[in-house]
Amino acid sequence: MGKSVNPDLAKARSQATFDPANLTNYLYGGPEKLRRKRYLPAFVFKELCTEMSLTDLCLIFLGLLTHVSDYLGLTLSIENMAAKEYKEEGFKSTDDMSREEAYEESMRRAVYTNKRVLQLNLQDQEEQYYFREIFVPGANPFALHYVMFKDAINTQGTEDQIQKWLPLAETYAVTGTYAQTELGHGTFLRGLETTAEYDVQREEFILNTPTITSSKFWPGALGKTANVAILNAKLITKGRNCGMQSFWVPLRHLETHQPLPGITVGDIGPKFGYHTSDNGFLQLNRVRIPRENMLMRYSKVLQDGTFVPPENDRLVYVPMTQFRFVVIGRSGWTLAKAVTVATRYSAVRRQSEITPGGGEVQILDFQTQQHKLFTQIASAYAMIIAAKAAKDLYDSAFSKMEKGNLEDLPMLHALTSSMKAFNTWEMATGVEQCRMACGGHGYLLASGIPQMYTDMVSACTYEGENTVMCLQAARFLNKCQEAANKGERLPQLTRFLQTSRLNISSSLDQDVDLNDIIAAYEFRAATVISEANARLNAGLAMGKSQSEAWNYASQLLVKAALAFSHWFTVRALIENMRGAGFDNSTETLLLQLAKLYALDGMLRYSGDFRKVG
Numbered sequence: 046m047g048k049s050v051n052p053d054l055a056k057a058r059s060q061a062t063f064d065p066a067n068l069t070n071y072l073y074g075g076p077e078k079l080r081r082k083r084y085l086p087a088f089v090f091k092e093l094c095t096e097m098s099l100t101d102l103c104l105i106f107l108g109l110l111t112h113v114s115d116y117l118g119l120t121l122s123i124e125n126m127a128a129k130e131y132k133e134e135g136f137k138s139t140d141d142m143s144r145e146e147a148y149e150e151s152m153r154r155a156v157y158t159n160k161r162v163l164q165l166n167l168q169d170q171e172e173q174y175y176f177r178e179i180f181v182p183g184a185n186p187f188a189l190h191y192v193m194f195k196d197a198i199n200t201q202g203t204e205d206q207i208q209k210w211l212p213l214a215e216t217y218a219v220t221g222t223y224a225q226t227e228l229g230h231g232t233f234l235r236g237l238e239t240t241a242e243y244d245v246q247r248e249e250f251i252l253n254t255p256t257i258t259s260s261k262f263w264p265g266a267l268g269k270t271a272n273v274a275i276l277n278a279k280l281i282t283k284g285r286n287c288g289m290q291s292f293w294v295p296l297r298h299l300e301t302h303q304p305l306p307g308i309t310v311g312d313i314g315p316k317f318g319y320h321t322s323d324n325g326f327l328q329l330n331r332v333r334i335p336r337e338n339m340l341m342r343y344s345k346v347l348q349d350g351t352f353v354p355p356e357n358d359r360l361v362y363v364p365m366t367q368f369r370f371v372v373i374g375r376s377g378w379t380l381a382k383a384v385t386v387a388t389r390y391s392a393v394r395r396q397s398e399i400t401p402g403g404g405e406v407q408i409l410d411f412q413t414q415q416h417k418l419f420t421q422i423a424s425a426y427a428m429i430i431a432a433k434a435a436k437d438l439y440d441s442a443f444s445k446m447e448k449g450n451l452e453d454l455p456m457l458h459a460l461t462s463s464m465k466a467f468n469t470w471e472m473a474t475g476v477e478q479c480r481m482a483c484g485g486h487g488y489l490l491a492s493g494i495p496q497m498y499t500d501m502v503s504a505c506t507y508e509g510e511n512t513v514m515c516l517q518a519a520r521f522l523n524k525c526q527e528a529a530n531k532g533e534r535l536p537q538l539t540r541f542l543q544t545s546r547l548n549i550s551s552s553l554d555q556d557v558d559l560n561d562i563i564a565a566y567e568f569r570a571a572t573v574i575s576e577a578n579a580r581l582n583a584g585l586a587m588g589k590s591q592s593e594a595w596n597y598a599s600q601l602l603v604k605a606a607l608a609f610s611h612w613f614t615v616r617a618l619i620e621n622m623r624g625a626g627f628d629n630s631t632e633t634l635l636l637q638l639a640k641l642y643a644l645d646g647m648l649r650y651s652g653d654f655r656k657v658g
């Protein structure tokens with residue numbers, strides 16, 4: 046029996062001038078991917094919430110037969126076991142729970158989904174994410190295990206180490222975290238104090254957190270869940286500091302889950318959000334690990350303690366760069382969820398009159414409400430599509446890096462840093478706007494929006510604090526500007542610094558031309574980057590040192606990175622909307638949405654755009 050849909054919502058949907066299925070397929074990467082995305086949770090919900098009748102099972106298996114290779118391993122006894130396991134307990138909201146209870150409930154669900162992912166043999170990372178997100182909607186205690194822990198093994202480990210450790214992670218024989226941040230340092234990695242001193246006699250590293258500020262602090266899953274860490278520490282061998290390296294460090298006994306000798310570990314306490322993630326602290330008191338536990342894909346320590354440096358000492362940062370891409374995409378999807386809730390609510394909420402005596406209207410009829418929501422719908426599309434465009438660039442650069450060609454690493458670092466800052470800040474503002482658009486009911490946890498905000502807003506901090514990430518991107522942009530000033534050849538992504546001109550053909554009384562919009566954002570970015578460079582050089586001309594001049598220009602440098610990201614996003618949105626092969630009505634609508642996004646951006650940053658004419 047289908048659920049009855051609110052008549053106002055049904056009416057609003059019936060007025061669509063396009064087929065939503067076209068858009069949904071596009072956003073999820075095609076009908077097949079969408080089908081699987083919808084199938085997996087439905088499949089498991091079926092086993093959770095209803096008696097598995099034979100007919101049901103046949104239908105499910107008939108449906109699944111199209112993926113027979115994926116599911117044949119499934120056996121009925123597993124279904125019954127899983128259904129039994131959940132039927133009694135079912136799903137409980139964590140909103141009314143204590144932190145301990147909420148963590149336990151999330152852990153219960155996460156362990157369940159981990160088992161099911163293995164039983165269903167779900168290999169695709171995206172499908173795994175969809176599947177888990179349904180069952181563990183908040184912060185998943187295994188989040189670090191799924192992404193950064195496994196990514197660090199894959200990108201920093203040798204082939205032998207990957208062969209040895211990855212199967213342990215894939216089968217949950219170990220549960221991992223990525224422990225880098227310390228109480229005293231999160232941003233400034235060269236300031237990390239944890240040491241890994243090589244003992245050549247015993248061919249071991251001695252790990253130590255010598256001061257209270259060197260305690261590892263913040264890593265997810267460190268508080269309770271993880272029994273192994275990929276831990277970043279300052280390598281000292283033959284009396285020399287060889288910089289930050291990564292190590293496989295057992296933390297807790299695999300059977301008893303008790304901390305191992307020399308390990309003091311625990312939870313850092315309540316947070317603004319992420320209540321079901323056990324972020325923790327770790328102190329190491331001269332803990333010994335074998336030499337083989339250093340991840341040696343790029344840098345090595347030989348038996349005699351000789352340090353073999355990496356070809357590029359930034360390669361140890363690759364796990365962060367990789368996860369920044371994940372954050373860029375998730376920001377768009379988080380805003381998409383929030384604006385979906387707010388838009389549906391605005392279709393069913395009737396409040397106040399437009400025409401006196403005309404009766405209360407759907408709040409979606411107020412232009413102010415439309416502005417609040419439509420700009421966020423446009424922003425969600427822009428962020429999701431820009432994230433896809435950035436990922437395409439990443440994939441092509443990463444495949445070159447895997448063959449040893451590191452030329453794109455600086456561009457990749459700049460793109461991930463600036464887009465991670467831009468998307469998370471835009472998402473934070475947008476989700477909060479959606480919450481407020483729902484009035485008091487948006488302030489209820491039951492609306493779902495507050496948790497989206499309190500969980501995801503931390504992405505403005507983790508994986509590189511946003512301001513710092515903008516300054517990192519500005520290093521690259523400023524270098525490109527200097528090269529442009531000398532007429533040198535630039536990387537493809539920043540060639541606009543040399544070519545951008547303001548020859549806008551649109552006039553204010555015409556419908557604006559999309560190419561003019563891209564040109565305007567390109568020219569604005571080029572102008573802001575050039576201004577930041579000029580401010581830096583003015584600082585130098587005043588006799589400031591390079592670092593003092595950098596600090597003197599830093600506000601403009603941050604702006605330059607954000608203007609660059611804004612241009613990248615607008616260009617990706619328009620070019621992808623034009624090239625996606627939609628039917629006319631859908632394409633017309635999407636290009637309208639792209640214009641709304643771009644023109645709203647010009648209004649919000651009208652100072653920049655007025656200044657560049």
Ligand SMILES: CCCCC/C=C/C(=O)SCCNC(=O)CCNC(=O)[C@H](O)C(C)(C)COP(=O)(O)OP(=O)(O)OC[C@H]1O[C@@H](n2cnc3c(N)ncnc32)[C@H](O)[C@@H]1OP(=O)(O)O
Binds near residue numbers: 193234235517520
């Ligand atoms: C489900 C979600 C759970 C949440 C999970 C969260 C996990 C975490 O938060 S993990 C911890 C994340 N921490 C960070 O991101 C730390 C941020 N800080 C840094 O990355 C670095 O300290 C720095 C980049 C801000 C500064 O590093 P530093 O060594 O001081 O480098 P310089 O600024 O002097 O630049 C040197 C040179 O290296 C280039 N570079 C820096 N980082 C990278 C990188 N990741 N990839 C490639 N290249 C990098 C930088 O561009 C400079 O190059 P040049 O300009 O050519 O000199």
Ligand SMILES: Cc1cc2nc3c(=O)[nH]c(=O)nc-3n(C[C@H](O)[C@H](O)[C@H](O)COP(=O)(O)OP(=O)(O)OC[C@H]3O[C@@H](n4cnc5c(N)ncnc54)[C@H](O)[C@@H]3O)c2cc1C
Binds near residue numbers: 231233262265509513
């Ligand atoms: C929910 C959450 C989960 C996390 N999970 C993990 C994890 O799993 N593993 C892990 O290792 N870490 C984790 N972290 C830690 C996170 O990576 C750090 O908090 C982050 O890198 C910022 O560092 P910090 O906290 O030291 O802030 P700081 O760098 O001290 O920032 C404080 C202020 O100083 C400013 N600032 C700092 N440096 C500069 C500069 N050079 N120029 C201008 N301004 C500057 C910043 O802009 C900011 O305004 C997590 C954090 C959170 C909130």
